[in-house]
Amino acid sequence: xxxxxxxxxxxxTGVGVTVLxxxxxxxxxxxxxxxxxxxTVEVGGQWVGPTQNHVLGLIDELGLETFPSYxxxxxxxxxxxxxxxxxxxxxxxxxHVLLEAAVAQKRLERMAASVPLDQxxxxxxxxxxxxxxxxxxxxxxxxxxxxxxxxxxxxxxIFSAEASQLSLxxxxxxCRSGGMLDRLLGTAGGAQERRVVGGTQQVAxxxxxxxxxxxRYDEPVRSISQGSAGCEVRTxxxxxDADGVVVxxxxxLIGAVHFDPPLPPRRRQLIQSVPMGAVIKCIARYDRPxxxxxxxxxxxxxxxxxxxxxxxxxxPDAACxxxxxxxxxxxxxxxxxxxxxxxxxxxxxxxxxLIGPRxxxxxxxxxxxxxxxxxxxxxxxxxxxxxxxxxxxxxxxRPFERVSWAGTETATEWNGYxxxxxxxxxxxxxxxxxxxxxxxxxxx
Amino acid sequence: xxxxxxxxxxxxTGVGVTVLxxxxxxxxxxxxxxxxxxxTVEVGGQWVGPTQNHVLGLIDELGLETFPSYxxxxxxxxxxxxxxxxxxxxxxxxxHVLLEAAVAQKRLERMAASVPLDQxxxxxxxxxxxxxxxxxxxxxxxxxxxxxxxxxxxxxxIFSAEASQLSLxxxxxxCRSGGMLDRLLGTAGGAQERRVVGGTQQVAxxxxxxxxxxxRYDEPVRSISQGSAGCEVRTxxxxxDADGVVVxxxxxLIGAVHFDPPLPPRRRQLIQSVPMGAVIKCIARYDRPxxxxxxxxxxxxxxxxxxxxxxxxxxPDAACxxxxxxxxxxxxxxxxxxxxxxxxxxxxxxxxxLIGPRxxxxxxxxxxxxxxxxxxxxxxxxxxxxxxxxxxxxxxxRPFERVSWAGTETATEWNGYxxxxxxxxxxxxxxxxxxxxxxxxxxx
Numbered sequence: 001x002x003x004x005x006x007x008x009x010x011x012x013t014g015v016g017v018t019v020l021x022x023x024x025x026x027x028x029x030x031x032x033x034x035x036x037x038x039x040t041v042e043v044g045g046q047w048v049g050p051t052q053n054h055v056l057g058l059i060d061e062l063g064l065e066t067f068p069s070y071x072x073x074x075x076x077x078x079x080x081x082x083x084x085x086x087x088x089x090x091x092x093x094x095x096h097v098l099l100e101a102a103v104a105q106k107r108l109e110r111m112a113a114s115v116p117l118d119q120x121x122x123x124x125x126x127x128x129x130x131x132x133x134x135x136x137x138x139x140x141x142x143x144x145x146x147x148x149x150x151x152x153x154x155x156x157x158i159f160s161a162e163a164s165q166l167s168l169x170x171x172x173x174x175c176r177s178g179g180m181l182d183r184l185l186g187t188a189g190g191a192q193e194r195r196v197v198g199g200t201q202q203v204a205x206x207x208x209x210x211x212x213x214x215x216r217y218d219e220p221v222r223s224i225s226q227g228s229a230g231c232e233v234r235t236x237x238x239x240x241d242a243d244g245v246v247v248x249x250x251x252x253l254i255g256a257v258h259f260d261p262p263l264p265p266r267r268r269q270l271i272q273s274v275p276m277g278a279v280i281k282c283i284a285r286y287d288r289p290x291x292x293x294x295x296x297x298x299x300x301x302x303x304x305x306x307x308x309x310x311x312x313x314x315x316p317d318a319a320c321x322x323x324x325x326x327x328x329x330x331x332x333x334x335x336x337x338x339x340x341x342x343x344x345x346x347x348x349x350x351x352x353x354l355i356g357p358r359x360x361x362x363x364x365x366x367x368x369x370x371x372x373x374x375x376x377x378x379x380x381x382x383x384x385x386x387x388x389x390x391x392x393x394x395x396x397x398r399p400f401e402r403v404s405w406a407g408t409e410t411a412t413e414w415n416g417y418x419x420x421x422x423x424x425x426x427x428x429x430x431x432x433x434x435x436x437x438x439x440x441x442x443x444x
Numbered sequence: 445x446x447x448x449x450x451x452x453x454x455x456x457t458g459v460g461v462t463v464l465x466x467x468x469x470x471x472x473x474x475x476x477x478x479x480x481x482x483x484t485v486e487v488g489g490q491w492v493g494p495t496q497n498h499v500l501g502l503i504d505e506l507g508l509e510t511f512p513s514y515x516x517x518x519x520x521x522x523x524x525x526x527x528x529x530x531x532x533x534x535x536x537x538x539x540h541v542l543l544e545a546a547v548a549q550k551r552l553e554r555m556a557a558s559v560p561l562d563q564x565x566x567x568x569x570x571x572x573x574x575x576x577x578x579x580x581x582x583x584x585x586x587x588x589x590x591x592x593x594x595x596x597x598x599x600x601x602i603f604s605a606e607a608s609q610l611s612l613x614x615x616x617x618x619c620r621s622g623g624m625l626d627r628l629l630g631t632a633g634g635a636q637e638r639r640v641v642g643g644t645q646q647v648a649x650x651x652x653x654x655x656x657x658x659x660r661y662d663e664p665v666r667s668i669s670q671g672s673a674g675c676e677v678r679t680x681x682x683x684x685d686a687d688g689v690v691v692x693x694x695x696x697l698i699g700a701v702h703f704d705p706p707l708p709p710r711r712r713q714l715i716q717s718v719p720m721g722a723v724i725k726c727i728a729r730y731d732r733p734x735x736x737x738x739x740x741x742x743x744x745x746x747x748x749x750x751x752x753x754x755x756x757x758x759x760p761d762a763a764c765x766x767x768x769x770x771x772x773x774x775x776x777x778x779x780x781x782x783x784x785x786x787x788x789x790x791x792x793x794x795x796x797x798l799i800g801p802r803x804x805x806x807x808x809x810x811x812x813x814x815x816x817x818x819x820x821x822x823x824x825x826x827x828x829x830x831x832x833x834x835x836x837x838x839x840x841x842r843p844f845e846r847v848s849w850a851g852t853e854t855a856t857e858w859n860g861y862x863x864x865x866x867x868x869x870x871x872x873x874x875x876x877x878x879x880x881x882x883x884x885x886x887x888x
Contacts, residue, residue, distance in 0.1 A: 130608060131577060131579040131580065131583070131607075131608035132576070132577055132579065132580045132583075132608075133575060133576055133577060133580070133830045133831070135575040135576065135830070135831075136575065136576045136577070136580045139575070139576075140584075161831070162831050162835070163575075164574060164575035164576075164830045164831035164834075165829070165830060165831035165832070165835075252696075252699060252715075252716040253699070255696060255697070255699050255700055255821075256699055256700045258818075262816070262818045263818075264780075264816075265722075265780045265813050265815035265816040266777060266780050266781070266815065268815055268816070268818075268821050268822075269719065269720065269722060269777070269815050269821065269822055271696075272696040272716075272718075272719035272720060272821060272822070273719045274716075275713065275716035275717045276713065276716060278709075278713060278835075329835075330834075330835050333710060333713070333835045333836065336708075336709045336710050337710070369709050371709035371710070371712055371713050372706070372708075372709040372712070374706045374707075374712075377699075377712050377713065377716060378712075378713055378716070385609070385829035385830060385831075386577045386579070386608045386609060386829060386830065387577070387579075387605075387606050387608035387609035387829075388609070390608075390774075391606070391609075391722075391773075391774050391777045392777060
């Protein structure tokens with residue numbers, strides 16, 4: 001999405017563009033699955049929501065439509081082995097846990113508000129916050145283990161990484177980047193509010209089709225050379241000349257591209273320090289969304305199951321029922337060892353526990369372990385562990401001579417989301433347009 | 445060193461071996477610099493010490509000699525802007541700081557003793573220890589800021605990474621791996637006890653020369669395919685057939701090799717999570733080791749300077765004086781932005797401050813920023829941030845069908861040291877010999 005958006009923006013200004021795509025399809029972390037009868041569901045990024053104006057604008061421009069995620073009826077929560085219904089924002093938590101969680105959320109959001117999105121390392125308390133994990137903060141600042149568990153679930157839900165892997169500073173940056181916790185976690189009014197008719201991959205497909213030039217698929221870039229005359233970009237098939245290059249891939253994959261001259265040392269170290277999260281997105285198909293008949297929204301959150309989050313992901317016409325389950329963080333790392341068959345059994349077992357016995361009647365199943373995808377290496381996005389923002393943060397967007405860096409990990413707003421990817425593509429395109437190539441030194 | 449050792453061991457058993465080396469020289473993180481007049485000094489790994497039996501045995505076998513690092517006279521320490529001499533193990537610290545440091549060291553080593561070197565994630569307290577940074581432990585368990593500063597210096601000295609970047613569990617594992625803190629930090633009786641006559645690169649050179657087959661230089665491996673019939677290893681120059689492969693490179697560089705079938709998802713995620721430390725090794729040459737005349741050992745430790753550690757690195761015959769300075773961790777990340785000229789000025793300034801005004805009379809200077817080396821990406825070694833050992837540790841040495849993993853990061857004893865590299869090469873060689881290729885599944 002970042003690369004295609006950059007290409008689109010550059011074409012608009014009359015710049016000739018070639019898009020080199022490693023995969024045989026556009027969209028990166030966005031991917032539709034089409035069932036035998038044509039019903040479509042996303043096995044990659046899917047939701048859009050308010051304030052994500054870059055992607056919402058793009059969807060509109062491309063003539064695509066969105067529809068609200070299904071969100072009627074009660075929710076389900078599983079804590080300490082007990083599965084129960086709840087409604088509203090209580091998560092079925094007892095009042096004293098809710099109170100501690102609310103106070104903690106207020107504190108965290110006050111802290112987050114002090115983190116400059118374009119330079120998180122300049123926050124007044126950056127050294128202390130970047131010196132600890134979010135897990136340490138939870139242990140040091142929350143009294144109730146159940147409140148900690150709740151925040152751990154929130155963390156894997158947002159990052160698909162454990163609280164132990166995240167710098168507290170990164171957690172705070174990300175909160176602010178997405179408009180704070182309620183917006184990140186919410187359906188109506190939040191990041192999960194809307195879906196794209198026909199599946200979100202439509203956006204990438206339409207973007208690719210809309211370009212004047214053809215996207216060159218199955219052409220992973222092997223090397224980028226640059227000098228005063230321009231750049232030379234080599235794939236297995238061909239060598240391309242260019243005035244500049246926008247690199248729009250996950251940070252860790254930058255290490256697989258040979259650069260001549262070599263990447264600056266700090267950049268080379270940054271790309272070693274932005275690992276991807278771990279998530280397996282699992283979808284079970286039913287004849288109809290039976291939970292709606294029981295006044296259930298199809299949403300469940302569990303502290304007890306490897307599938308920690310469940311959503312109703314049925315098509316807009318409810319022609320069938322689709323339950324979406326996320327296996328995230330440490331759970332995903334374990335479930336990654338299972339065969340698809342064993343994973344199906346595991347996931348359906350969770351659906352039965354959480355949504356009810358009628359979840360047994362699965363008619364189809366699909367899942368995707370994003371860590372197994374060579375051109376991604378994990379989802380939802382890359383995260384920064386302790387000590388990285390404060391030591392190497394300035395390298396994230398710093399152009400390397402004629403090379404600009406895009407991808408949702410480089411976004412200031414909605415970092416990690418489709419919207420951040422789109423925004424990063426626009427930013428990189430304008431960088432290419434405004435800065436005379438070869439003028440800005442990479443190491444001032 | 446890991447790859448050459450594996451090759452040597454396999455050859456010994458009559459197995460035909462080809463060594464594919466990305467660089468134009470052997471040795472990896474071991475590298476000599478030869479001054480115009482033939483005086484040799486290491487700009488890479490150099491020291492060996494007691495209990496490092498793998499590398500000591502190898503040095504002996506290869507007919508090379510070692511000599512003791514110079515360690516006579518007083519030491520220098522700089523704290524809170526004051527430079528002072530000290531002798532013994534006091535580091536010039538006041539008694540109450542020394543006491544707190546000694547108690548902390550005892551506590552840390554008791555904790556470290558409970559970490560199984562081959563499976564750190566099984567330590568009883570692994571989840572809690574892997575959930576926090578070593579920096580958090582320092583803040584939570586030490587009362588005096590000066591004691592914390594001392595441990596931060598110890599951390600960058602050992603890891604060339606900041607305490608904020610390290611999982612407490614990784615710190616403990618590494619302590620035990622090298623025989624606890626005194627051994628890791630010590631000269632006489634410790635990891636810095638001895639040097640190799642002619643420079644440590646002699647060991648790698650001799651190993652390479654000793655092989656029956658020629659090492660193929662300038663041949664970075666681009667892809668490794670494997671199947672029931674064997675492996676196919678491709679470089680830009682040629683394709684090689686093999687029954688098995690030992691990969692002996694830093695973890696993050698594994699991502700630059702294309703694997704077919706692709707790497708298992710967990711392995712793919714591990715290699716995103718073992719970033720290299722940051723260190724610039726700086727050597728200033730003087731007519732003679734003038735500090736010895738002032739009864740100084742040439743050793744300095746500073747909490748105030750970008751060069752945090754200084755050693756006498758003169759040749760065995762003291763034909764000239766060589767001061768070795770390390771810029772480590774965050775300091776290295778900043779100094780990485782400087783030109784070599786500016787860095788020389790910075791380093792010599794530190795030497796003048798710490799060793800005395802006679803350090804002005806530099807006759808030659810050389811440094812190496814290991815983060816700038818494309819085939820290493822940082823030194824001394826890779827470290828694990830919070831949450832990695834407990835989630836992905838089992839993947840570190842798990843063979844991938846016919847592929848075994850070597851390199852000092854995979855060692856149980858002396859992990860991060862030359863000795864660990866040698867041991868890992870032996871282990872990988874025996875893995876190749878004992879396990880029938882293609883039999884062990886990578887994902888049980």
